[in-house]
Amino acid sequence: MFDENGINEECGIFGVFGSNDAQYLTYFGLHSLQHRGQEGAGIVSNNEGMLRGHRNLGLLSQVFDDPENLNSLSGNSAIGHVRYSTAGENKIENVQPLLFDFTDEQIALAHNGNLTNATTLKSQLEMLGDIFKSSSDSEILMHLIRHSSKKDFEDKLKDALKQIKGGFAYILLTADKLFVALDSNGFRPLSIGKLSNGGYVVASETCALNAVEAEFVRDVKPGELITISKKGMKIDSWTKDVNLAICSMEYIYFARPDSNILGVNVHLARKRMGMNLANEKPVDADIVIGVPNSSLSAVNGYVEASGIPYEMGLIKNQYMGREFIQPNQELREKSVRQKLAAVKSVVDGKRVVLVDDSIVRGTTCAYIVHLLKKAGATEVHLRVASPPFKYPSFYGIDIQNSRELLAAHKTNEEMREQFGADSLEFLSEQGLVSAIGLKNNLPYGGLDLSYFNGDYPTPLFDYESMVSKI
Structure with missing residues (x-):
């Protein structure tokens, strides 16, 4: 599709847990995913429980053209994002990862996809007094998490995921954990790899795992919620109501030829x-x-x-x-x-x-x-x-x-x-x-062919x- 006004995927996401200088691995991984988004890029790292980030408009190399922007993000875990806007304007407020500084915790979020009930949820949240900093739909999940009455963060996240609809792949970084979640249809690809030092890597495509020499472990399945911590990787689910319908355009156009998606x-x-x-x-x-x-x-x-x-x-x-x-x-x-x-x-x-x-x-x-x-x-x-x-x-x-x-x-x-x-x-x-x-x-x-036949999953x-x- 050589089309100056063709179609574009929303973004690529990447995460690392349990590896020194995680920000550099994240940079290399995002570089392999640059084809998925060229409007903005960012990285948030965790250094001894303190989250810090840098993001801006432009290509990854432009956002981190000053080496200090990357060097200052040292830590043993990080998440990153390259963006093309499908929901929300192309402005720096919408560039991810989004970093939330609350009085009791810090949380960073990277999202690939589009929520089909975002307008309704945003209106409901604004009626409750919530203020949105961005115009993208990615911020909604964090507001829902904070409103949840559940006690621990994992249950709050499950509660929030059950309220959103559409296509989403999320990576969330906290002071001590990395959370990975996929929608109930698995519209967007997401894979997990393991580094030789025992750390874990999460990426939109397996080509990014290869870029950091991570061994492929598994694809994230529809409805799964995976928690990665010092204890290792825990596989759970936020819903059992799943029906695989991965985006067929990933195979046709979006993904890099050297990537494997669901074993293909x-x-x-x-x-x-x-x-x-x-x-x-x-x-x-x-x-x-x-x-x-x-x-x-x-x-x-x-x-x-x-x-x-x-x-x-x-x-x-x-x-x-x-x-x-x-x-x-x-x-x-x-x-x-x-x-x-x-x-x-x-x-x-x-x-x-x-x-x-x-x-x-x-x-x-x-x-x-x-x-x-x-x-x-x-x-x-x-x-x-x-x-x-x-x-x-x-x-x-x-x-x-x-x-x-x-x-x-x-x-x-x-x-x-x-x-x-x-x-x-x-x-x-x-x-x-x-x-x-x-x-x-x-x-x-198990494919989403709605682009061709109008049968939405x-x-x-x-x-x-x-x-x-x-």
């Missing part, structure tokens, strides 16, 4: 998507090319299944980052021209299969097809390694309106004409489910009025 390698899953796409939607062509870089795994599969040779027909300028995203369509298209180039000697006179991982708003597909035909391609057949994205997401992706989704209001033929492609085909839902291949007998294979609460208009 992301690169291999994407490769199988490409293979299934070639078998479902074959076409006569001379070469296959991919939209760099996220579709390249699917291209491998398409080439292997189709027997059509792969060529590097598109080149991406790797030195232009998100800071070049422009505020209007004309400038976005100019930015794309700087980012992508067609290799004329490769595509000239060729019938081309162009493989992409997904199409959301489709704002640049027409330009890419035009780019290839201008370079001499006689035909361009667009193949998409996921089903048409027709419905908004409410569990942690920044699309909450179907008007933004091209496939929601255009047929395949209308999209093909708009792009100027000679044909346009998508992977089927069954092709996607079988490619990911989670080993269970759950509906949709949970009630949407504050968003129900939006869905009724789709």
Whole structure:
């Protein structure tokens, strides 16, 4: 999905417990998760029971460009966060981890996801006199914890988790413990690893465990509450009412190819998507090319299944980052021209299969097809390694309106004409489910496919009025 205005995951979270200089491990882990959020970053560490943090807007390297900002966070446990805003404005108050200084305790919180009953809960809490420092939904959990009548913190946390709805992965740091919690559907991935010195690591993706040389221990399961302390790791649950529906877009687009999610390698899953796409939607062509870089795994599969040779027909300028995203369509298209180039000697006179991982708003597909035909391609057949994205997401992706989704209001033929492609085909839902291949007998294979079929795994609460208009 080479789209200057594509979709974005909310964030990546990382935590360390029981390792000296935990802030450095957290920095390295967050660096591996930078693809999950580029708007802000932060780290909170625990040094002998005192929590201290640093956060700011920008990339991780920009937030910690002064070495002292990281050096000052020494401690044996820490949590970190890289952010892309799906709920709440892009301002420093919303950058996490959120650090709460109460008279009786300090608590830091990092959250990945989106709460579907946040508006209702926030209104209720404000009626009780609560004051919110941020406009994101992440702060709500802490207010609920403080209102709980339970005695110890773990029970207060369970009580609070039972009141929130939607998609969430939380890491909380206190003076002596690290808490890990996942929603009852497991929408967002979360894994636990162990360091050679006996310490524990928690991360949104296993690629971050690898970055700090932590051995994978287990995935956090839906509804679990895990407590990590000097006594070790205690596995508990805050609810027994669970139904796995992990976000299928993690496998299609969000996660790094070297990550494993619930035992499935992301690169291999994407490769199988490409293979299934070639078998479902074959076409006569001379070469296959991919939209760099996220579709390249699917291209491998398409080439292997189709027997059509792969060529590097598109080149991406790797030195232009998100800071070049422009505020209007004309400038976005100019930015794309700087980012992508067609290799004329490769595509000239060729019938081309162009493989992409997904199409959301489709704002640049027409330009890419035009780019290839201008370079001499006689035909361009667009193949998409996921089903048409027709419905908004409410569990942690920044699309909450179907008007933004091209496939929601255009047929395949209308999209093909708009792009100027000679044909346009998508992977089927069954092709996607079988490619990911989670080993269970759950509906949709234990995946959230609501982006494609509108079958949301949970009630949407504050968003129900939006869905009724789709």
